[in-house]
Amino acid sequence: MAGCCAVPEKPQSSDWRCPECGRKGKPIPRITLEKLLTPEAQRHLTPAAFLFCETPNCPVVYFAPDDGSIFHKPDLTVRVGIKETEPPIPLCYCFGFTREMLWSELAQTGKTTIPDRIKAEVQAGNCRCEETNPRGSCCLGDIQRAIQAFRSQPVPAAELVGVVADDCCEPANDCCAAPSEKTQPMVSQQVGAERLGILASVGAMLVGLLASACCWLPAMLAAVGVGNAGLGAKFAPYRPFFTIGALALIGANPKRLAA
Numbered sequence: 304m305a306g307c308c309a310v311p312e313k314p315q316s317s318d319w320r321c322p323e324c325g326r327k328g329k330p331i332p333r334i335t336l337e338k339l340l341t342p343e344a345q346r347h348l349t350p351a352a353f354l355f356c357e358t359p360n361c362p363v364v365y366f367a368p369d370d371g372s373i374f375h376k377p378d379l380t381v382r383v384g385i386k387e388t389e390p391p392i393p394l395c396y397c398f399g400f401t402r403e404m405l406w407s408e409l410a411q412t413g414k415t416t417i418p419d420r421i422k423a424e425v426q427a428g429n430c431r432c433e434e435t436n437p438r439g440s441c442c443l444g445d446i447q448r449a450i451q452a453f454r455s456q457p458v459p460a461a462e463l464v465g466v467v468a469d470d471c472c473e474p475a476n477d478c479c480a481a482p483s484e485k486t487q488p489m490v491s492q493q494v495g496a497e498r499l500g501i502l503a504s505v506g507a508m509l510v511g512l513l514a515s516a517c518c519w520l521p522a523m524l525a526a527v528g529v530g531n532a533g534l535g536a537k538f539a540p541y542r543p544f545f546t547i548g549a550l551a552l553i554g555a556n557p558k559r560l561a562a
Contacts, residue, residue, distance in 0.1 A: 314352040316368035321354075323373075324361040328354025331365060335439035336374075344378035355438055359386055364437060383437045384445060394449055395442045396435035398424055405446065406453050407463040418446050 312333065319327050331353050340348060351367035353374075364383055365374040376383055384393045384402070392402040400417050408415045421443060424430060433439050 312352040314354065314368045318368050319354055320368075321356040321358065321361060321363050321366055322371070323363045324356065324358040326356060326358045326361070328356050328366060329438075331355045332433045332439040334433050335437070336365060338434045339379050339381055339437060340374060341378055341380055344374055347372065347374075357385060361386070379437060381435070381437060385438075394445050395421055396437075397421075397429065397431050397442070400442075400446075402449050403463060405449050406458050409450065409453050410458065410463055415450065418443060421446065 313330050321328055333353075336348060336353060337345070349367060349370050349372050351369040351372060353365045353367045353372070355365060356363045362375045363373055364376055364379060364386070366372065376386060381396065382393055387393075390401070390403050394400050394402050394405060395417070398421060400421070405415055405417050408417065425441070430441070432441050436442055438445075
């Protein structure tokens with residue numbers, strides 16, 4: 304494996320500026336082009352030394368001052384992180400870390416473990432930056448720049464992974480939001496207890512009326528012409544049972560009945 308910090312070959316020409324944006328380029332290892340250019344672009348790869356254009360909005364990725372060769376973004380098999388505007392934006396090509404992953408960790412914890420994790424992998428000999436990173440060098444510089452960018456300006460929630468945006472649609476603030484799974488059983492139990500309480504009250508009233516039937520029923524029957532002096536006596540033996548039932552219902556706990 305070639306060293307990710309190996310010094311790439313430099314062009315013989317003194318003009319190291321990108322032919323489209325005019326920014327001075329940085330030498331790129333030959334193996335980077337051989338690994339990352341598409342098969343079609345490989346056919347146009349010349350022996351000249353190439354430079355990497357770091358201008359974000361410039362479509363040129365590699366250019367060779369000695370013979371004028373140019374390769375643009377579509378000529379690569381990977382996305383060029385520094386030149387991308389839509390997520391996911393790659394930062395670490397060896398271990399798959401994106402800008403969204405980095406910013407999400409910063410948003411949730413205020414810090415990030417990604418740089419230390421990358422350093423540990425590099426020390427373990429698992430780094431292949433010259434073969435995977437379009438820059439042809441270590442990604443830690445891009446990681447630090449992404450951290451500075453996060454701390455210097457607000458980051459849209461759309462560019463975060465697993466972080467909920469603070470807006471009017473939060474469950475706590477949205478009066479139209481559907482209840483959560485934890486809330487629904489509690490609401491159902493409360494409604495059930497209220498219904499049982501109403502039924503218990505109605506039942507107590509009915510039982511109370513039946514318990515006193517030995518007093519009012521004979522009078523009512525007598526008023527309609529079917530009176531019987533012994534009717535009240537017939538209800539008397541059952542009066543204690545009606546009374547006990549009424550007291551039990553009146554003292555019933557609706558929440559206990561709901562359970």
